[in-house]
Amino acid sequence: MFKLIFGFFTALLLAAAAQAQSGYKIKTGDTLRVEVLEDDSLSRSTLVLPDGSITFPLAGGVAAAGRTVDQVRNDLTNALTPNFAAKPRVFVSVDALAEPAVQSAVVVPRAVRAVYVMGEITTPGMLEASRSTTLLQALAQAGGLTRFAADKRIQLRRGNKIYLYNYRTNGGSGISGSTVLVPGDVIVVPQRRLFE
Incomplete structure (x- = not known):
C-alpha cells in the first residue's frame, strides 16, 4: 500500500515539473539537456547561444530562445528523424537557467x-x-x-x-x-x- 501511495505522489510531482517546464520560454544563456534514447552518444547539455540558437549533432542549429521546451524537442526530433530507421525519442529539459542580469552594479575592470x-x-x-x-x-x-x-x-x-x-x-x-x-x-x- 505504501509503495502504491509513494508511486502515485512521485508520478504527480514529475508531471507537475514537466508541466512547469513545458510552458517556460527558453532564454539566451539557459542550458538545455537533450537526450536521444536511440543513440546515447548524442545526449548532452547545450547552451543557448547569444543568437538564441543551440547546435546539436546531426541537426545543426535549432532556434531555442523565446520558445518552449516542447517546440525545441519537436524541431530536434524532426531534424534527427532522417538519420534513424524510426522516429527517435528525444527529450529536452532545462538543465540550468541563465543568470539574471544585474540591474545596477559597480563595474570593476578585470584582466x-x-x-x-x-x-x-x-x-x-x-x-x-x-x-x-x-x-x-x-x-x-x-x-x-x-x-x-x-x-x-x-x-x-x-x-x-x-x-x-x-x-x-x-x-x-x-x-x-x-x-x-x-x-x-x-x-x-x-x-x-x-x-x-
Whole structure:
C-alpha cells in the first residue's frame, strides 16, 4: 500500500515539473539537456547561444530562445528523424537557467575577456580568457573537440571577418600558439560532413 501511495505522489510531482517546464520560454544563456534514447552518444547539455540558437549533432542549429521546451524537442526530433530507421525519442529539459542580469552594479575592470566557443566542443559557452589566451588554449579550456567536430574547418569569427583553422595538421597552416583572442571573439567548431 505504501509503495502504491509513494508511486502515485512521485508520478504527480514529475508531471507537475514537466508541466512547469513545458510552458517556460527558453532564454539566451539557459542550458538545455537533450537526450536521444536511440543513440546515447548524442545526449548532452547545450547552451543557448547569444543568437538564441543551440547546435546539436546531426541537426545543426535549432532556434531555442523565446520558445518552449516542447517546440525545441519537436524541431530536434524532426531534424534527427532522417538519420534513424524510426522516429527517435528525444527529450529536452532545462538543465540550468541563465543568470539574471544585474540591474545596477559597480563595474570593476578585470584582466579577463569574454570569448565564446560553440558547436562541436565538449563545453560550449562563454570563456573568460586572459589577455594572452590563444585559440588553441581556448579550445583546451572548453574541453576539446567532440568526435563529431570538423577539425579541419574551425572558424574564428572576429567582427565581420572569419578566419579558418585546421586543428590537425602536419605543416605550418594549423592552429599555432600565436593567435591571441580578443574580447567578443567567437570560435565555431562545425559538425563534420559524412566523409570528412
